[in-house]
Amino acid sequence: MKILIRNLPRTLVENELKELFKVYGDVQSCTLILDKTTGKSKGFGFVEISKVGNAKAAIQALNGKAIDGNKIRVKKAELTNDTQ
Secondary structure (H helix, E strand, O other): OEEEEEOOOOOOOHHHHHHHHHOOOOEEEEEEEEOOOOOOEEEEEEEEEOOHHHHHHHHHHHOOOEEOOEEOEEEEOOOOOOOO
């Protein structure tokens, strides 16, 4: 299941994001979205966890969690026609 994480601290790096989620299951992919010009984080990213039950547990446990003063928002990533 692909998970969308918003309101991440701009200082967070991809490896830290992966570490946050790997407690809940096997992280198949982890992508922090970066600004093309500056190369810095845009404050959101995606994580994919293979087992749906583990992904749901991660969403429930991490949604609203404070990281460096930011309350992150975690939910199932919705696929649009552009991404299918």
